[in-house]
Amino acid sequence: MPVREAATRHSALVRVTHWITTACFLALLVSGIEIVISHPRFYWGETGTIFTPALFQLPIPASRSSVPTGYGYVLPDQNGWSRYLHFQAAWAVVITGFLYIISSLFSGHLQKNLLPRGADLSWRAFSSAIANHLRFKRPGDEEAWSYNPLQRLTYLFVIFVLFPMVIWTGLAMSPAIASVFPSAVTVLGGQQSARTIHFFISVFLFLFLLVHIMMICLAGFRNRMRAMITGRAAAGKERA
Amino acid sequence: MSDLSRRRLITTGLAAAAGASGLAVANKLAQRYGLIPPDHGGLYGAGETLTYAAQRILTKHSWAREFPRSAITKPPFADGEPPKQEAFRRLQAGGFADWRLHVDGLVARPASFSVADLKNHPSRSQITHLACEEGWSYIAEWTGVPLSHVLDVVGIMPQARYVVYFSIDPEWWDSLDMADALHPQTLVTYGMNGAELPVGHGGPLRLRVPRQLGYKNVKYITRLTVTDDLKQFGEGLGSVSPEGGYAWYAGI
Numbered sequence: 001m002p003v004r005e006a007a008t009r010h011s012a013l014v015r016v017t018h019w020i021t022t023a024c025f026l027a028l029l030v031s032g033i034e035i036v037i038s039h040p041r042f043y044w045g046e047t048g049t050i051f052t053p054a055l056f057q058l059p060i061p062a063s064r065s066s067v068p069t070g071y072g073y074v075l076p077d078q079n080g081w082s083r084y085l086h087f088q089a090a091w092a093v094v095i096t097g098f099l100y101i102i103s104s105l106f107s108g109h110l111q112k113n114l115l116p117r118g119a120d121l122s123w124r125a126f127s128s129a130i131a132n133h134l135r136f137k138r139p140g141d142e143e144a145w146s147y148n149p150l151q152r153l154t155y156l157f158v159i160f161v162l163f164p165m166v167i168w169t170g171l172a173m174s175p176a177i178a179s180v181f182p183s184a185v186t187v188l189g190g191q192q193s194a195r196t197i198h199f200f201i202s203v204f205l206f207l208f209l210l211v212h213i214m215m216i217c218l219a220g221f222r223n224r225m226r227a228m229i230t231g232r233a234a235a236g237k238e239r240a
Numbered sequence: 241m242s243d244l245s246r247r248r249l250i251t252t253g254l255a256a257a258a259g260a261s262g263l264a265v266a267n268k269l270a271q272r273y274g275l276i277p278p279d280h281g282g283l284y285g286a287g288e289t290l291t292y293a294a295q296r297i298l299t300k301h302s303w304a305r306e307f308p309r310s311a312i313t314k315p316p317f318a319d320g321e322p323p324k325q326e327a328f329r330r331l332q333a334g335g336f337a338d339w340r341l342h343v344d345g346l347v348a349r350p351a352s353f354s355v356a357d358l359k360n361h362p363s364r365s366q367i368t369h370l371a372c373e374e375g376w377s378y379i380a381e382w383t384g385v386p387l388s389h390v391l392d393v394v395g396i397m398p399q400a401r402y403v404v405y406f407s408i409d410p411e412w413w414d415s416l417d418m419a420d421a422l423h424p425q426t427l428v429t430y431g432m433n434g435a436e437l438p439v440g441h442g443g444p445l446r447l448r449v450p451r452q453l454g455y456k457n458v459k460y461i462t463r464l465t466v467t468d469d470l471k472q473f474g475e476g477l478g479s480v481s482p483e484g485g486y487a488w489y490a491g492i
Contacts, residue, residue, distance in 0.1 A: 039375035046369060049317035049376040064374055066319055079373060080485025088287025175371055176295045176451045176491025179302035191377060
């Protein structure tokens, strides 16, 4: 089958920041799970201990004996390196994210590929995009070069809502940051509320990752991976 | 070589040179202003240094949040077991009357204080949040002598950079830079929620550092040492925390 090689689908900056973000997100996910395991109870407000009522408790064993979990054993404690790794990966992803957003503004990537086009904002465009997704329809050639309306809104939501929120709620758990920006903690409802929101946003980000990978498989895994690694895309339909 | 790739090579080279010299300058400035934590080496040193430097600059004059009495958590949660040392049990049996806090190192007048001595000094009470690195937290009122006052009494020397503090439990010691050591909310605590500091919470004496996580708030303290160099303590990483895999700086 003839494969039409064409101009770059993803710029070098998008590709590099994409894969650094991927590595950081996986590091944050693994270390975040390890940190949660040390106290899998969640609270609302400023405070919460095993003596106070929990909002909910994950039905998993814990890595510290101080938490009653109903399990007869305690998991190995991995909190030390998990915390070191969590904050290091957080720095790396924040710096990468800034680089991505600033360069996207200047290169036109944001305006061209992420902000919905005028025609995308009609109900018709939306309902057809949603219908195509629900039918698991493979994207057509026109999507080989840019994103569809649902994709644009999802990416904008992840980049400008979920990521800032997860950074904010993460910082709000820091006693030192709370001393400088107390209202950043109180508007969230308190330090424990910040922790609970941080957990839920991480769950949403993880769900986004799963759907993202599913969509890539649907659209042609090899082609989309090649586009994100080499930058080049094949426009013709490809059997993955 | 085409013009474009030559231009690219030159720009990349210039950017790399600017980046490298920028890092060198940043390192010099960071050394000078004390923005490098003792556990700056190793795999996670870069992240740790960024966190410490950023927060040290931001929190220079900030105060930990203080809460109204109605916010106090009931009952407060005490983590861990009291020390198993025979010495601790003996002191506890005597109502901690013989407990001593020794202050030495780079000070003009090394001294040792009993709990009663400390109570004769100006006290401060504050209702603050204590968060454990595990994820739980509570609010309580702590009463004690500001560490800055104790350091004033013994007279710290100008080259002082850190205050190292030791628990009666030999497995637990830590250190603070002078910004946290001299902070008005850093207390040598002997009271909690209007009563004596319970043994479960570190009684008779606990160092309370409300801008950092629970594990920096060492319980059962018996000695403070003022120093200009953390290398001579333990593995030289500033506290037992990095030796056990945890960050020295816990403002997070």
